[in-house]
Each structure stands twice: as structure tokens, then as C-alpha cells.
Amino acid sequence: MKTERPRQLSTAEERRETVLRTAIGAFAARGYWGTTTTEVAKAAGISQAYVYRLFPSKEQLFTAVVEHCFVQVRAALEQAAADARGSSAQVVLDAMGDAYARLISNNDLMLIQLHAQAAAVSEPAVRAAAQQGYARLVEYVRGASGGTEQEVQQFFALGMLCHLIVSIGVDEVDAPWTRTLAAGITHY
Amino acid sequence: MKTERPRQLSTAEERRETVLRTAIGAFAARGYWGTTTTEVAKAAGISQAYVYRLFPSKEQLFTAVVEHCFVQVRAALEQAAADARGSSAQVVLDAMGDAYARLISNNDLMLIQLHAQAAAVSEPAVRAAAQQGYARLVEYVRGASGGTEQEVQQFFALGMLCHLIVSIGVDEVDAPWTRTLAAGITHY
DNA sequence: CCAGAGAGTGAGTGGTCAACCACACTAACC
């Protein structure tokens, strides 16, 4: 009764990807400084010591998580742009916005971007990752949508507004000011 | 040579205000979890122990700092709105935006708002302070400008875009994507 | 079946942090 089990132990590369995926949830709550490597290890189901065999430092782990998130966001926008190919710039941007709204319905991905911003202020490596992430995102959105500078800028401004809405829990409160901030912003 | 010194009992209150003012600079770099109470004490020129005589906990200290920042922002917008009284909604909003740009030329005030967002995710007290701060801000901007929901929302979306620009240092890079994000945003 | 390469961990280490406490200093008032 020897079932086909190609591997019981994971390869280091597989583990690294598992850690990257699960660390998103760990870092999402309390960001770079507020999250311990023990929490990251627990989320990944490995020992804390092994985190340090897979990543050289907490900083590089967090930076890798941030990069991973940007890749996911970009992939979602690419999918949306492909579906809306040939339409007007506004339609493409709307499709991208909708795809982004769906992608971040989980919230963790967006919170990582917020915490990346916060950490970028004083951590050069994180800042570099965030700069590159946004650089690629902006260039891609401009190229794929063909929108004007203003339209693209507006797209990202609304994205940042989304971060505010989620982070301070605007959607938990029903009041005139919350309706103003969240007007027209879909939340799946 | 006995000079007149009327006050003496309010000195603790004075100290508290000093700490609030100087703690902005301390928390601005690394936020709630990344900043130690020793750093806050050093910035205020007092011992770390005395911070805990003035504030019951680090959380309440940070929350007070956040509230203090919102008060300052609101005061700046009020001044701008007073100067532009009687103009159209867009003119008032522009004046407010300009006042905000001037206020945060120091960066620290804005970074506190960013770190408040980050901490609000998992710290209920900070979240409550941020909610109240933005609630008052939104209501005030709407009332003082008379702008439509969309205009007011746009005002705050651009504010959030400012946070991104400063936090990841967009203005340090000169590239098409940075020009797109920062287009029309004045930075004193 | 065994040797070795790589996956994975338990048990630390040195250092730091939030919070606390006992105590010193100052000034006002009697």
C-alpha cells in the first residue's frame, strides 16, 4: 500500500512560497514592527528558527512579502485589462478598479500595502520595494488603459482612499461622512 | 529680585502638551509599534519614567498624539476656509488643499496620520480616534466648502495620495510614473 | 542498507521594551 507521495518534506523553495503567502495574513494586522517572526512562523506552520533559514532577516522577509503582494495586484489588473481590451480608457480603468476591489475583498493584501507605506518611511529596503511596486503599477495602468495622466492619478487616489476606508473601518459606521468617503466604492 | 511667577500648579499640564508636540516627531518615523517610549521621552527632554506619569500607557499616549494632529489639521483648514469665505466650493476646496499642503510641509503631521491608519487596523483606541478625527474633518470640509459629495470625496482621495507620495518618497525620483502621481500636487 | 544532503527544530542568547517603584528635589505655606 505504497501511495504515490513524491515528497513528504517540502523543498526549501516551496516552503518559501508558503511562508510568503501565509505571512501576508500575519503582517496585515500589525505591520512590520508590530508583527513577530514567531507569528509569521505559526501562520506558516513551521518553527520560528526555520523562518531564518528561509529568509536572512525579518526586513528581507517583509520586503519579499510586499513584493509578492504587488505581483498579485498587478496580475489582477492585467486580467481585468485583458477582459476589457479595446474599450475606452474609462471602461478599462473601471474594470481594473472592480478587479482590485475583488482582489482585496480579503483586506490583507491592501493592508500590506498600507503597512508597506508606513515601513517605507524609515526602512530603505521596504521603500525601494514599494517604489518599484508602484512604478510598475502606474506604468502598467497607464499603458493598458491609455488613460490621461489625470485619469490614472485619479485611479490611484481612489485606491488610497480605499486603504483609508478599510483601515479605520469606515464601512462599520453608518453616517453622512462615511457615505461621502465611500460613495461609489464597491466592497465585496 | 523676585520676579512675578503666577502659575506653578499647571506645569504638569504644560509638560503633557510639550510631550504631545514633540512626540509627533518621534512617532512620525516608525509609527506606533516601531517607536519606543524612551525615544518619546528623549524628544521631550524628560525621563522615560515621567512619560508614564503623564500618560497611563503607550497606547493612550499615541492616541492623544493622533487626536492632537487632527486638531491641528482642522485648525489649518478652518483658517483657509475663513480666508476664502464666499467663494465657490472649488475655490474653497483649493484653498483648503493649499493650506493642508503648507501645514504638512514638515511631513511629520501627515506621517502621524499614516501611522494612525496602520495602527487603527488592530488597536481599537487608535481606530476610534482616527474615526472621530476623519468624521469631523469630512463634516467640516463639506460644511465649509458647500461642495458636492464627489468634490469632498475627491478632496480626501487626493489627501491620501499625498500620504503615498511622501511616505515612499515619490518626489525623490524623477520618472514618468512619479510625475503622473504627483501631478498638480504642490509640495512646499 | 548506508552515506550524505538537505529539511526542520528545541533550546537558547543577548538585548530591548513597557511599565513600575522607591526615592530625591523644589517650592509654597504655616
Next chain:
DNA sequence: GGTTAGTGTGGTTGACCACTCACTCTCTGG
């Protein structure tokens, strides 16, 4: 001069954190 009330600090504590190392376990190729 002595009491009292408030300002302010040095020193400590126990918990926790990033990071390390010696070690075990598992798989694979020969």
C-alpha cells in the same frame, strides 16, 4: 524650620524579540 504636595529621575523587572546553533529527522542515489 517643618510639613506637604507636586515634579522629576535612577534603577529595576519580567516579558518578549530577532537571531543563532547544535542537533535530529527524512529522503534519495548508489
